[in-house]
Amino acid sequence: MVIGIGMDMVEVGRIKKAIVNDHFVKRVFTPAEIDYCQSRGQQAAQSFAARFAAKEAILKAFGTGLRGGKLTDLEILPNELGCPEVQLTGYFAELARKHEIKNIWLSLTHTKEYGAAQCVMEA
Numbered sequence: 001m002v003i004g005i006g007m008d009m010v011e012v013g014r015i016k017k018a019i020v021n022d023h024f025v026k027r028v029f030t031p032a033e034i035d036y037c038q039s040r041g042q043q044a045a046q047s048f049a050a051r052f053a054a055k056e057a058i059l060k061a062f063g064t065g066l067r068g069g070k071l072t073d074l075e076i077l078p079n080e081l082g083c084p085e086v087q088l089t090g091y092f093a094e095l096a097r098k099h100e101i102k103n104i105w106l107s108l109t110h111t112k113e114y115g116a117a118q119c120v121m122e123a
């Protein structure tokens with residue numbers, strides 16, 4: 001049963017400006033996400049933007065916004081096939097247990113100018 005959906009889109013240029021600030025990067029992204037995005041070379045800003053959009057989409061699917069928890073409690077990394085997967089920790093892991101969320105489906109996309117994500121939560 002679907003219990004939440006969310007989507008978000010962000011301008012890559014806005015994220016590109018923000019990621020020069022180390023405080024922003026560490027407040028929003030986990031070390032593994034940072035390593036992954038930086039490994040993308042010329043597409044690093046697009047990868048950061050898609051993950052930022054994904055975190056926003058997840059918050060919308062939860063229906064909570066960022067009340068409690070931190071953005072680093074949401075980690076988005078590719079699996080062995082390249083499909084984005086969500087790892088929840090802290091506040092959001094507990095919220096998922098409370099709502100009996102079994103699957104979080106996530107789709108990411110980006111262009112030169114925009115990063116976007118869609119999230120579906122299943123109980």
